[in-house]
Amino acid sequence: MALEPELFDALLHTVRRFVSERLRPLEAEVEAADAVPESIVEEMKALGLFGLSISEEYGGLGLTMAEECRVAMEMGRTTPAFRSAFGTNVGIGSQGLVIAGTPEQKAAWLPRIARGEIITSFALTEPDVGSDSASVKTRADRNGDAYRLRGTKRYITNADKAQLFTVMARTGSEAGGRGVSAFLVPRDLPGVSIGEPEKKMGQKGARVADVIFDDVLVPAENRLGAEGEGFHIAMQVLDRGRLHIAAVCVGVAERLIADCVAYASQRRQFGKAIAEHQLIQAMLADSKTESLAARALVLETAAAKDALDQRTAREAYRPAHGASTTMEAAAAKYFASEMVGRVADRAVQIFGGAGYIADYGIERLYRDVRLFRIYEGTSQIQQLIIAREMLKRGG
Numbered sequence: 347m348a349l350e351p352e353l354f355d356a357l358l359h360t361v362r363r364f365v366s367e368r369l370r371p372l373e374a375e376v377e378a379a380d381a382v383p384e385s386i387v388e389e390m391k392a393l394g395l396f397g398l399s400i401s402e403e404y405g406g407l408g409l410t411m412a413e414e415c416r417v418a419m420e421m422g423r424t425t426p427a428f429r430s431a432f433g434t435n436v437g438i439g440s441q442g443l444v445i446a447g448t449p450e451q452k453a454a455w456l457p458r459i460a461r462g463e464i465i466t467s468f469a470l471t472e473p474d475v476g477s478d479s480a481s482v483k484t485r486a487d488r489n490g491d492a493y494r495l496r497g498t499k500r501y502i503t504n505a506d507k508a509q510l511f512t513v514m515a516r517t518g519s520e521a522g523g524r525g526v527s528a529f530l531v532p533r534d535l536p537g538v539s540i541g542e543p544e545k546k547m548g549q550k551g552a553r554v555a556d557v558i559f560d561d562v563l564v565p566a567e568n569r570l571g572a573e574g575e576g577f578h579i580a581m582q583v584l585d586r587g588r589l590h591i592a593a594v595c596v597g598v599a600e601r602l603i604a605d606c607v608a609y610a611s612q613r614r615q616f617g618k619a620i621a622e623h624q625l626i627q628a629m630l631a632d633s634k635t636e637s638l639a640a641r642a643l644v645l646e647t648a649a650a651k652d653a654l655d656q657r658t659a660r661e662a663y664r665p666a667h668g669a670s671t672t673m674e675a676a677a678a679k680y681f682a683s684e685m686v687g688r689v690a691d692r693a694v695q696i697f698g699g700a701g702y703i704a705d706y707g708i709e710r711l712y713r714d715v716r717l718f719r720i721y722e723g724t725s726q727i728q729q730l731i732i733a734r735e736m737l738k739r740g741g
């Protein structure tokens with residue numbers, strides 16, 4: 347259910363002010379500390395950001411996908427680490443539970459996730475399993491009324507803070523996606539441990555680490571969906587997640603474009619503002635055109651997803667008609683993540699030497715946006731998905 351338009355406008359306005367007044371002044375501090383201050387996380391909880399996508403029944407704001415994308419665009423106007431602080435609760439960490447959880451599982455976890463009382467992470471990637479995510483090697487073998495979980499998950503966002511993981515593990519002997527099941531694994535189960543946070547190129551403040559499962563006994567009631575449904579659940583989660591990431595890319599692009607316009611208007615060379623040189627104008631125009639195109643693609647796909655989700659809710663768990671927005675979500679993620687890479691590159695160029703110097707923040711965003719082309723499926727994987735869906739649909 348969409349929020350009342352006035353309520354949604356008020357939320358967007360509040361997030362915009364929060365970003366400009368509270369978050370942007372802290373960008374350099376977050377970069378240096380590789381951490382988002384706890385006081386800011388508390389403010390995010392108070393604003394309801396951890397529960398954007400979770401229904402009001404479970405204490406969230408219950409935004410539609412289109413509304414969530416608009417909020418994600420606002421959050422994109424600052425260092426992406428701030429969004430990551432609540433991003434896994436809104437997206438990949440919680441959505442398996444939302445899509446496939448039983449009423450008991452939802453009641454047990456969703457209210458705490460929505461309030462930000464607990465952090466939740468999504469654990470699919472492994473040391474030897476990346477793009478070929480259907481080949482997960484982590485095993486969950488049935489053992490009475492529990493599953494014995496063994497394996498290592500890699501690059502898991504927010505792992506060091508998470509109290510709950512959605513883990514994809516192989517239950518059957520079947521190869522590929524059909525042998526994979528999904529589990530809710532609390533951090534405090536004996537045998538769960540977390541590796542040291544990785545040193546990354548950018549997005550400092552959003553930490554990733556290994557999650558190691560060493561003979562963890564997971565109660566059978568913690569399985570999400572039926573045995574063998576885990577990969578399908580994970581792909582549905584990523585369909586949403588990719589749209590959300592695409593929306594963040596649009597937000598970062600708009601931020602960079604605004605910074606470029608401001609800098610180009612005051613920086614003078616050859617006796618006039620560099621904004622008056624047509625070759626600079628061409629770069630500004632290319633960035634704005636591509637950003638507007640990505641914005642339209644994201645919002646149109648989000649609206650189509652909302653319409654499809656409403657139909658699916660009426661028709662039960664899986665749409666009988668086989669319709670999906672998988673192709674469009676992959677296209678949005680592919681286009682928007684590549685687009686923001688080009689926009690960031692032009693921003694460095696427009697700033698000249700200052701674009702390469704840390705004080706101006708452009709080089710930081712240049713490094714930050716590089717990740718968008720890699721996680722939640724690389725650009726190459728999005729291309730494969732788009733082509734697969736095209737061929738399936740016959741054009």
Ligand SMILES: Cc1cc2nc3c(=O)[nH]c(=O)nc-3n(C[C@H](O)[C@H](O)[C@H](O)COP(=O)(O)OP(=O)(O)OC[C@H]3O[C@@H](n4cnc5c(N)ncnc54)[C@H](O)[C@@H]3O)c2cc1C
Nearest residue numbers: 468469470471476477501502503554720721722723724726
């Ligand atoms: C900061 C960060 C946060 C992350 N957060 C999470 C998280 O929270 N949860 C999680 O589960 N994972 C997470 N990941 C993992 C991320 O999703 C993977 O890194 C990503 O899917 C790519 O997998 P890989 O790194 O193993 O690369 P690989 O799969 O090894 O790919 C290497 C290269 O080969 C290309 N390639 C692979 N297969 C093909 C093909 N068939 N055709 C053409 N090219 C191909 C890829 O596009 C890429 O260019 C995160 C990663 C990072 C860096």
